[in-house]
Amino acid sequence: MAVKFKHVNFTYSPKSPFEHDALFDINLEIDKNSFTAVIGHTGSGKSTLIQHINALLLPTNGVVNVNETLITPIRFRKYRRYLEKTIKNKKKTNEQKEIARNLLDEINNFNPYKKKKLRSEVGIVFQFPEYQLFEETVLKDVSFGPRNFGKTKEEAINLAKEALNRVGIDETYYERSPFELSGGEKRRVAIAGILAMKPSILILDEPTAGLDPLSSLKMMELFFEIYRQGITIILVTHDMNHVLNYSTHVIVMRDGKVERKTTPRELFADLKGEDVISLPPLYKFMHDLVDRGCPLKIDKINNEKDLARAIKGLKGNA
Amino acid sequence: MKNVAISLKNVSYSYDKKNDVIKNVSLDIEKGKFISVIGHNGSGKSTFAKLIMGLLEPKEGEIKIFDLPLDGEHISQIRPYLGIVFQNPDNQFIGATVRDDIAFGLENQCYPQNKMDPLIEEYASRVGMSELLDKEPGNLSGGQKQRVAIAGVLAMHPKIIVFDEATAMLDPQGKDDINKLIELMRKKNEELTLITITHNVEETQTSDEVIVFNEGEIYMRGKPEDVFLKADKLRSIRLDTPLLYRVKEAFLSVGIKLKSKSIDELKEEIWP
Amino acid sequence: MRNISLGRYLPNNTLIHRLDPRLKFISLIIMMSMVFFRFPSVGMNFIYYGILFIVLLILMRIGKIRIKSLFKQLKALWFMMIFLLIVNLFTYRVADQNELFAIGKFIVYDAPIYQTFYIFIRLLLMVSLTMILTSTTRPLDLTSAIEWFMYPLKLIKFPVHQIAMTLSLALRFIPLLLDETGRIMNAQESRGVDFKGGRFSEKIRAIVSLMVPLFVTAFTLSEDLSFAMEARGYDPSAKRTRYRVMKFRLRDLFSFIFILACLTGSILLLVFHVDFAPFIIDLFNLIKGLFK
Numbered sequence: 001m002a003v004k005f006k007h008v009n010f011t012y013s014p015k016s017p018f019e020h021d022a023l024f025d026i027n028l029e030i031d032k033n034s035f036t037a038v039i040g041h042t043g044s045g046k047s048t049l050i051q052h053i054n055a056l057l058l059p060t061n062g063v064v065n066v067n068e069t070l071i072t073p074i075r076f077r078k079y080r081r082y083l084e085k086t087i088k089n090k091k092k093t094n095e096q097k098e099i100a101r102n103l104l105d106e107i108n109n110f111n112p113y114k115k116k117k118l119r120s121e122v123g124i125v126f127q128f129p130e131y132q133l134f135e136e137t138v139l140k141d142v143s144f145g146p147r148n149f150g151k152t153k154e155e156a157i158n159l160a161k162e163a164l165n166r167v168g169i170d171e172t173y174y175e176r177s178p179f180e181l182s183g184g185e186k187r188r189v190a191i192a193g194i195l196a197m198k199p200s201i202l203i204l205d206e207p208t209a210g211l212d213p214l215s216s217l218k219m220m221e222l223f224f225e226i227y228r229q230g231i232t233i234i235l236v237t238h239d240m241n242h243v244l245n246y247s248t249h250v251i252v253m254r255d256g257k258v259e260r261k262t263t264p265r266e267l268f269a270d271l272k273g274e275d276v277i278s279l280p281p282l283y284k285f286m287h288d289l290v291d292r293g294c295p296l297k298i299d300k301i302n303n304e305k306d307l308a309r310a311i312k313g314l315k316g317n318a
Numbered sequence: 319m320k321n322v323a324i325s326l327k328n329v330s331y332s333y334d335k336k337n338d339v340i341k342n343v344s345l346d347i348e349k350g351k352f353i354s355v356i357g358h359n360g361s362g363k364s365t366f367a368k369l370i371m372g373l374l375e376p377k378e379g380e381i382k383i384f385d386l387p388l389d390g391e392h393i394s395q396i397r398p399y400l401g402i403v404f405q406n407p408d409n410q411f412i413g414a415t416v417r418d419d420i421a422f423g424l425e426n427q428c429y430p431q432n433k434m435d436p437l438i439e440e441y442a443s444r445v446g447m448s449e450l451l452d453k454e455p456g457n458l459s460g461g462q463k464q465r466v467a468i469a470g471v472l473a474m475h476p477k478i479i480v481f482d483e484a485t486a487m488l489d490p491q492g493k494d495d496i497n498k499l500i501e502l503m504r505k506k507n508e509e510l511t512l513i514t515i516t517h518n519v520e521e522t523q524t525s526d527e528v529i530v531f532n533e534g535e536i537y538m539r540g541k542p543e544d545v546f547l548k549a550d551k552l553r554s555i556r557l558d559t560p561l562l563y564r565v566k567e568a569f570l571s572v573g574i575k576l577k578s579k580s581i582d583e584l585k586e587e588i589w590p
Numbered sequence: 591m592r593n594i595s596l597g598r599y600l601p602n603n604t605l606i607h608r609l610d611p612r613l614k615f616i617s618l619i620i621m622m623s624m625v626f627f628r629f630p631s632v633g634m635n636f637i638y639y640g641i642l643f644i645v646l647l648i649l650m651r652i653g654k655i656r657i658k659s660l661f662k663q664l665k666a667l668w669f670m671m672i673f674l675l676i677v678n679l680f681t682y683r684v685a686d687q688n689e690l691f692a693i694g695k696f697i698v699y700d701a702p703i704y705q706t707f708y709i710f711i712r713l714l715l716m717v718s719l720t721m722i723l724t725s726t727t728r729p730l731d732l733t734s735a736i737e738w739f740m741y742p743l744k745l746i747k748f749p750v751h752q753i754a755m756t757l758s759l760a761l762r763f764i765p766l767l768l769d770e771t772g773r774i775m776n777a778q779e780s781r782g783v784d785f786k787g788g789r790f791s792e793k794i795r796a797i798v799s800l801m802v803p804l805f806v807t808a809f810t811l812s813e814d815l816s817f818a819m820e821a822r823g824y825d826p827s828a829k830r831t832r833y834r835v836m837k838f839r840l841r842d843l844f845s846f847i848f849i850l851a852c853l854t855g856s857i858l859l860l861v862f863h864v865d866f867a868p869f870i871i872d873l874f875n876l877i878k879g880l881f882k
Contacts, residue, residue: 042459042489056776116782124780131770132777134802144799148782179806182360193781210486212358212517214556238490278490281520281561285581294589304561304568311588312572373817394825402821409814412822414730414762421833426823428831438833456765470822 001065002201002232003030003053006106007099008062010048022048024256026062030249035224035233037243037264039278040253046236049253050203053234054122055115063106067121067200069113076112083107120149123199127206130186133178138169138189141178145197156196163196164189167222184215191219195226202226203234208242220246241280244268245302265299282307322385323349323478323511324370329379331365339365341534342379347511349384349477352504354522354542355515357531358556363515364405366531367482370513371402383478398427401476405483407463411455416447416466419455423474441469445499461492468499479503481514485521497521519546519560523580530557543579599728606653606726610842611735617849618723624856625715632704633867638859639711645852646718653726660718671710678702729761734836752826759815767808774803 010023023045030036038046051057052064055071063079064071072079086092086100123145126132135141142163143156151159164173167188173181178189191207204223208216216239224246227233237243243250243264250267252259268283279287286298286307295314301307324347331340340362347353357363368374370381372388381388383396404410413419420438429437442448445465455463464484471479481500485493501524504512514521522528528545530538532555538545546552546563558564562584566576578584601607606614625642629635650657679702687701724732737754744750775785778799785796824830858864 041491051776054780056779116784119780119782122780124777126773126777126780129777131803131807132774132781132799134799134806145781148784184359197781212556213519213558214358282565285561285565285585288585289589292585292589304564305571307565308568308572308574311569312574368817371821373820397823400821404814404818406814408766409811410818412759412762412815412819414728414758418730418833422819422824423822425830425833426825426828428829431831431833431835434833455762456769474822 001029002032002034002067003234004028004065004106005049005052006063006065006103008052008059008064010052010057011060012048014060022256023059026258028251028258028261030232030234030251032232033230034249035227035235035247036249036251037247038234038236038251038253039238039240039243040259043255044253045256046253047205048256050124050205050234050236053201053203054119054124055113056124063103065106065110066113066118068110069118070106070110071113071118072107076107080104080107116149120197121199122201122203123194123197124203125191125194125205125207127209128187129190129194129207130183132190132193133186136177137175138164138178138181139174142189142193142196145193149197159196159198160192163192166195166226167192168218184211187211187219199231201232201234203236205236206238207235208237208239238278239280240268240278240283244280244283269299320385321348322346323351323383325382325385326370327380327382329369329376329381331369331374331376333365338377339534340369340376343534343536344379345529345536345539347513349511350509351526352512352524353514353527353529354525355513355529355531356517356519356522356557357537358517361531361555362534363531364482367402367480367513367515370478371400371480372396398474399477400480401471401474401478402480402482403464403467403471403484405486407460407467407487408455410467411463415452415454416442416458417451419466420470420473423470427474437473441473442466444472445469446495459492460488461495464488464492464496465499468496468503472503477509478511478513481512481516483515483517485516485518493518517557519558523560523562530555598725600655600725602654602726604653604726605841606649606722608841609726609845610836610838611727611731612738612836613838613842613846614723614727615732615735615739617845618719620849620853621719622716624853625712625719627856627860628708629860629865630863631865631867633870634865635704635708637866637870638856639708639715642715643711646715646722649722650718653722655722655725660714660721664714667710667713671706674709675703675706678706730758730834731836733757733761734834738836749826755826763811766811767804770807771800771804774800774807 005026005028008023008026009021012018012020012022026049038049040046048057052059052071053066055064058071059073061073070076074082083100083104087097087104089097092100133141135144139157139160142160143151143153146156146159147153161171161174164170169185169188169192173185173189178186181189194202202223207223208219211219220242223233223235227246235242235247247264249261250264251261252267268279282304283298286296286301290296290298294311296307296310301310326346327344329340329343330338332338343366355363355366365374369376370383370388372381372383372393375389383399386392386396388396411419412422417438420441421434424434424437439448439451442451445468447462447465447469450458450462455466458466467484481496485496488496500512500514503510514525516522523542525542527539528542529536530545530552537555538548538551542560546559549559549563549567552559559567562578562581565584566578569576576584576587578587621642627638629638647657650660679698682702682705683699684701687699690698690700690703692698727735733754736757737750740748740750740753778796779785783796783799784792785800788796
């Protein structure tokens with residue numbers, strides 16, 4: 001297990017006129033070395049969820065366990081005392097006491113997180129990451145992350161070069177200003193900036209937003225390659241093609257709650273009405289064929305060619 | 319030449335005076351047509367949009383709108399004919415509320431103040447934003463903001479509307495809303511010349527013509543069925559074909575020739 | 591990062607909301623000046639400020655402004671006032687001050703204490719007045735009012751319309767840029783930046799990593815905006831009509847007369863050295879006597 005959420009609730013700006021509940025009793029586990037997709041409508045809580053994983057946001061209640069260290073709403077020891085008090089409090093319901101016991105269990109088995117260490121292990125690539133570039137040269141910008149986590153200048157530069165190589169940016173770019181690059185190149189440099197940190201958990205928030213189909217494909221292939229070399233990837237996306245082709249697990253969020261955790265195949269086997277909009281065109285097509293009575297096994301079909309063969313097979317047997 | 323809405327002759331453009339982003343492009347676009355312009359990022363599509371809107375001046379060549387030259391002398395005359403919806407929903411939302419934003423264009427045209435409200439309400443309702451007239455942009459979704467942009471453009475009664483990757487920054491729901499709205503606009507007004515610039519080929523199937531840009535030049539143009547049959551040519555410049563054509567191609571490779579011209583026909587043909 | 595709630599416009603339909611923004615603006619200036627009137631007797635000053643405060647409370651009630659939020663601001667003022675009190679005790683000297691008591695060799699006079707209190711009250715009144723204006727007037731209407739007041743500057747070719755447009759665009763985009771700042775901070779914090787702690791050199795790096803992307807965003811925004819505005823026919827130097835117009839109505843006239851009356855009244859009180867203090871004290875004693 002790489003990440004575990006236990007009874008996590010989150011409220012933006014509590015006790016202010018802008019108070020807004022974003023996450024409700026989140027309980028979920030993200031497996032180590034998995035490629036987990038997180039999907040859901042805009043406003044379902046996906047962004048809020050991932051910001052808990054590197055402690056950008058602290059839960060309003062509950063704990064987040066990342067790489068065997070715990071993120072708690074308030075200081076570790078204070079929270080432990082709070083939970084102990086809750087269990088003894090006669091005014092609390094049995095349900096509340098059970099939750100407190102559950103959380104206390106985690107507290108007693110794990111240590112509190114250390115911010116700098118956590119941030120170096122969990123890399124987040126936010127949407128349109130090219131907007132975070134700021135240094136004078138490409139090399140300097142990519143080595144910014146490693147430098148912040150204590151690497152020496154030389155170590156950081158080596159890590160930067162390695163990361164840039166992975167995203168397909170060669171030496172001719174090293175001394176150039178990031179602002180002279182094209183949109184696609186900037187994005188790759190920004191991603192290299194996160195890869196250079198060598199995180200064990202890589203979180204990607206719509207990494208292919210705004211890219212043309214081919215660049216989008218190349219980028220996903222890159223992430224898949226990194227995944228295969230050993231890393232936990234969490235992908236927040238609206239693109240169902242990505243979910244289908246690369247993920248091992250899917251978490252579906254709805255209105256701040258986890259609706260379910262499943263596999264891509266199972267997800268596409270049974271879909272609800274409004275979600276149909278985000279279905280890749282091929283799958284929508286196949287669903288419609290199935291509705292017309294065609295006995296297609298959708299989860300066995302990956303592309304148009306498979307579909308053609310399947311139909312040929314069906315017709316051949318008719 | 320009364321049928322030609324937009325005409326380009328040997329137009330070139332460069333941002334940095336070194337590399338040409340648009341290279342010697344000539345083309346005519348007929349009035350009342352729905353044209354899709356596709357091409358990879360950096361192929362010149364957005365620059366093309368700004369050139370025909372008179373926002374950029376060509377380095378070389380000439381552009382005419384309804385036979386009037388698009389230059390400093392005539393620009394104020396031509397402006398009212400043109401409308402554009404840009405990619406970033408926020409960076410084109412000028413007013414403090416939906417109302418104020420739709421009013422912006424009317425203010426610039428010196429529309430009489432006491433006649434603005436009915437017009438604003440009319441166009442807000444056409445894009446489905448009647449309930450949200452007093453909302454601030456911060457409280458609207460991307461798709462809603464784009465709908466306001468469209469209302470603002472429609473309120474000026476242009477004859478040519480360009481959608482410059484208007485759905486690129488929207489979520490699937492937003493994309494769907496805008497595409498449906500564009501189809502509706504097309505049905506309601508056959509005189510309107512619509513140009514969508516996109517790299518999502520699925521959106522281009524119902525267009526009258528597809529223009530493919532590559533490296534600042536026109537690589538191909540023609541009806542969708544003619545352009546998308548050349549799948550290899552498109553893939554060589556980082557583009558793909560819509561589902562309809564991919565399915566037909568796949569079936570052809572296993573020996574089945576399909577004749578359908580639309581997705582619905584295709585479903586019927588495959589499984590009657 | 592959008593939680594700047596104090597003084598923020600609260601949509602409503604009270605009388606004050608419906609007043610012409612220009613009137614409210616002028617009234618603010620007039621009433622601000624009234625706050626600085628100073629009467630010779632201490633008692634009269636207190637009574638005067640008391641009356642002003644009551645008037646303000648009434649206005650806040652009419653405008654349905656939450657008085658609680660005003661008191662939240664007071665918390666910050668306390669420290670400042672205590673500090674000021676100490677400074678004044680040592681430095682403020684006036685001819686006719688009275689000794690109150692002595693701490694060893696140090697004599698505590700009454701004048702510095704009154705002075706500190708006056709300053710406190712004035713600050714409170716000014717903050718309240720401003721809050722009444724900003725809570726009941728849309729930012730856009732405020733800019734319209736400011737633009738109207740700047741009209742005379744047109745004579746010296748000052749670009750009034752352009753400045754007003756810039757102001758309203760700034761208002762429209764400040765929330766957006768604030769959100770963007772938050773986003774950039776998240777991204778940089780995720781790369782190990784510590785915006786709160788760290789050595790000086792680290793702090794500089796942190797600020798640069800925030801400022802540069804923010805500027806880039808702002809410039810991109812400006813460029814996109816200018817294309818969008820031009821495409822919709824905007825010409826800074828050309829004539830254009832306005833969707834929102836300000837209408838000076840009867841209620842605005844009456845409000846203006848009321849404000850002028852207050853001003854005149856206060857000036858008269860000041861000029862004729864009127865002092866209600868003895869009168870109030872007598873009244874107080876009378877009431878006390880009635881209860882005995």
